[in-house]
Amino acid sequence: MSDNNNSDNINASDNNNNNDSYEEICYICRRPESKAGKMIHIPNNICICNDCMQKTFDSMNNMNLNGTFPNMPYMDMFGFGMPNMPGGDNIPKNQKIKKKKAAKEKKKDNIQTGVFDIKHLPAPHIIKSKLDEYVVGQEFAKKVMSVAVYNHYKRVLSDDIEEDDGIEIEKSNMLMVGPTGCGKTYLVKTLAKILQVPLAITDATSLTEAGYIGDDVESVLSKLLAAADNDVEKAEHGIIFIDEIDKIAKKRNTNSRDVSGESVQQGMLKLLEGSDVEVPVGATSKNAMVPLTTVNTRNILFICGGAFPELEKVIKNRLTKQSSIGFEAELKDKYDNDENILSKVTTEDLREFGMIPEFLGRLPIVFTLQAMTEDMLAQILTQPKNAILKQYKKLLALDEVDLKFDDEAVHCIAKKALKKNTGARALRAIIEDFMLDIMYEIPKDDMIGRVTITDDYINHKGSPVIEMRESGEAKILTQRDLIE
DSSP states (O other): OHHHHHHHHHHHHHHHHHHHTBOOBOTTTOOBHHHHOSEEEETTTEEEEHHHHHHHHHHHHHTTOTTOGGGOGGGGGGTSSOTTOOOGGGSOGGGOOBOOOOHHHHHHHHHHHOSSOTTTOOOHHHHHHHHHHHOOSOHHHHHHHHHHHHHHHHHHHHTTSOOOSOOOOOOOOEEEEOOTTSSHHHHHHHHHHHHTOOEEEEEGGGBOOTTSSSBOTTHHHHHHHHHTTTOHHHHTTOEEEEEOGGGGSOOOSOOSOOTTTHHHHHHHHHHHHOOEEEEESSSSSOOTTSOEEEEEOTTOEEEEEEOOTTHHHHHHHHHTTTOOSSTTOOOTTTTTTOTTGGGGOOHHHHHHHTOOHHHHHTOOEEEEOOOOOHHHHHHHHHSSTTOHHHHHHHHHHTTTOEEEEOHHHHHHHHHHHHHHTSTTHHHHHHHHHHHHHHHHHGGGOTTEEEEEEOHHHHTTSSOOEEEESSSOOEEEOOHHHHHO
């Protein structure tokens, strides 16, 4: 019996510690304790702020209750007469706000995690070397991102050091331009994993002007707050990646209101530069039943990315604008076969595409990613830590089967992916196609020890080489044998 009592006491103390880390929220106005002030506790674990309690008493006095106060049904809404009334403890955790830590606790956390401590911030070459383990190619992009992230977090951490030299370092928000499947999202995901900071990935296609159907601009902050476990201080040091940013370009030749174009760019200006924004906790839209908290975007790193289709035409028109007749004149089709013409992009080209100057001015770092080549696709299959072929090898290793790929087979997969013009995304679809029969048939026979994939099998001209465990002799299976 004593053991049970001790365990109950331990569980109760754990729950109390859990609740202590979150702010109390007013049951009526849904404001947190940091905004509404100290809460008043009434039965059924309900918290009410002083303002709402005073308004309640004022309205009750105006009703002339004449001493019938305890028995009035009006009091039942506060839980005095209804024992099953949902109280403050029943608010889901995704709608609770974590309390801000004191300065001493912040310093302890900085020393333990090593992320937000200026002495433990990884240098650009270390960040790039970590990116090299996961991302193939894109050397220039990785170098630019490593330096920009390093300078950004140095700026964030230097704010804690009191210096009155009057020098303020500006934000280093980034704009990534690159074709589909070149690794924009994967680069940002890997970067957030290295730095151990909260990351929110959102899509600009659903953003609309306030008051219209769709997501408001502030919804990107609510996703970051959720990724930081509703810890405002942690979210204010996070990274927001806005993909498909080219979809909010100004619409041309349209008579209808541009609610998802230039107006969204105007609404994002305050976020990119830095301001205090009211953000709903646990929801993407503001309403009366969701508590609000204030998030300062001054130290949040914004990375925007997009494929910018037909931007090549804008660049070609600028480069060949001064063409004329003569021996030294440039030809109109000089850049038609240039695969990396996006690397010549300027802010003028982006303005011509439909991005407003105020928006581009808040994204000072603009860089491009290279289009995928056959060699890069072949390296993506084998070299990264989380390479696709390594994943399939691990899957078959769980069945005690060794999976091998010939070099010719790897390049054959890369050639097929290159023809699809969807970048690295095409690799998975091609591999799933020829690995389906193998993954289905191999678990049937426990005697199979090794499977070798050849280029003939990928081209549907031959079959994989199957080696049995006992004899060690290679046994050739036809496509019909695999299906049967």
